[in-house]
Amino acid sequence: MGNIRPSFIKIRAIRLVEEHGEKFTDDFDHNKKMVEELTDVSTKKLRNWIAGYVTRYRQRRTD
Secondary structure, three states: OOOOOOHHHHHHHHHHHHHHHHHHHOOOHHHHHHHHOOOOOHHHHHHHHHHHHHHHHHHHHHH
């Protein structure tokens, strides 16, 4: 069973990957730093949520 994420997390994460795809990798810690640089996310939890979805999204696209 996977995690169910709200649509606003998915929308922001997918838009970030489409606009800045070359800056993201399959590494969560790297993506966490990139999300912090590229967005104005106010909380750590929201940043980690978006970075986690970006990581999973990138892993699925490369498989």
